[in-house]
Amino acid sequence: MTLSLVMAGIAVFFVMSSVSSIEQSATMKYGDEVTVLVAKQDIREMGTILDGMVEAKSVPRNFVEPTAVKFDGKLDVESVEGAKAYSIQSKRIVGNVAIVAIKKGEQLTLNKITEPSMRTGLAPQVTPGKRAIAVPIDESTSVAKLVKPGDRVDVIAVVQSMGVGGREVKTAKTVFQDVVILAVGRSIANNVARRVDVDMGGTARVRSLTEYDGYSSVTLELDPVQAQLVAAIYTDNSNRLILSLRNNDDADRVAISAPSRATDVLSDSQRLPASGGGLK
Numbered sequence: 001m002t003l004s005l006v007m008a009g010i011a012v013f014f015v016m017s018s019v020s021s022i023e024q025s026a027t028m029k030y031g032d033e034v035t036v037l038v039a040k041q042d043i044r045e046m047g048t049i050l051d052g053m054v055e056a057k058s059v060p061r062n063f064v065e066p067t068a069v070k071f072d073g074k075l076d077v078e079s080v081e082g083a084k085a086y087s088i089q090s091k092r093i094v095g096n097v098a099i100v101a102i103k104k105g106e107q108l109t110l111n112k113i114t115e116p117s118m119r120t121g122l123a124p125q126v127t128p129g130k131r132a133i134a135v136p137i138d139e140s141t142s143v144a145k146l147v148k149p150g151d152r153v154d155v156i157a158v159v160q161s162m163g164v165g166g167r168e169v170k171t172a173k174t175v176f177q178d179v180v181i182l183a184v185g186r187s188i189a190n191n192v193a194r195r196v197d198v199d200m201g202g203t204a205r206v207r208s209l210t211e212y213d214g215y216s217s218v219t220l221e222l223d224p225v226q227a228q229l230v231a232a233i234y235t236d237n238s239n240r241l242i243l244s245l246r247n248n249d250d251a252d253r254v255a256i257s258a259p260s261r262a263t264d265v266l267s268d269s270q271r272l273p274a275s276g277g278g279l280k
Helices: 001-030 080-091 224-233 262-266
Strands: 031-040 056-059 131-136 154-163 169-182 194-198 204-208 218-220 241-245
Touching: 001 218, 131 224, 169 224, 169 241, 218 224, 224 241
Parallel strands: none
Antiparallel strands: 031 056, 131 218, 154 169, 154 241, 169 218, 194 204
């Protein structure tokens, strides 16, 4: 029994010595371990980096990428000082925007992220020669707020004018076709809109507005003349614009010769075709 214990002790000693030798060899070859910040999950291009998307990971110093967000050495995030140091470094990242897609486990480097700026906002999405203009909407004028950035719509103007006998007449006319929606409220395509909320404990939290539907306007991409016409329509509070959603792959323009009035539905030529048990 004693001999077995002695032999087991000797075996453990040699194993530990071998492991220690391998570790020393690896350290000499690849450097000591350094803690870096990596993506805890996939982060999409132009996505906002939120709290909980990053974590600490130790890697050999030679494997640390240039401009990586790192610490001086191996960090013990379980200790008080380590947790404090991690919190300071992570705050440099949270709230910024990923310039390129970052995969889970990939090191966060300063050349892959940027602060929200003119390069991450709406302006880069506006086609040269076009203009972005916001128009007010509600549930009934924006397809129940089911439109989103990147959708294409037709714009119908409902204009109030004076008819025969001085009576007010409202006329509807499709003024633009195949118009790109650049933004709905503050949510745009290349930069997830954010708002900072402060919880009961006084901690500021960045909240994504991707699914936010409390907006009251959409931003359209129009040429300067079209944008000017939209501005003219809204000089009269009784006028309004209605969005008609279309398939993104449908770029055809339909010839609409004349505007429509509510009384036109009484004309035989303007009646909707019968469908099943619908109106006839």
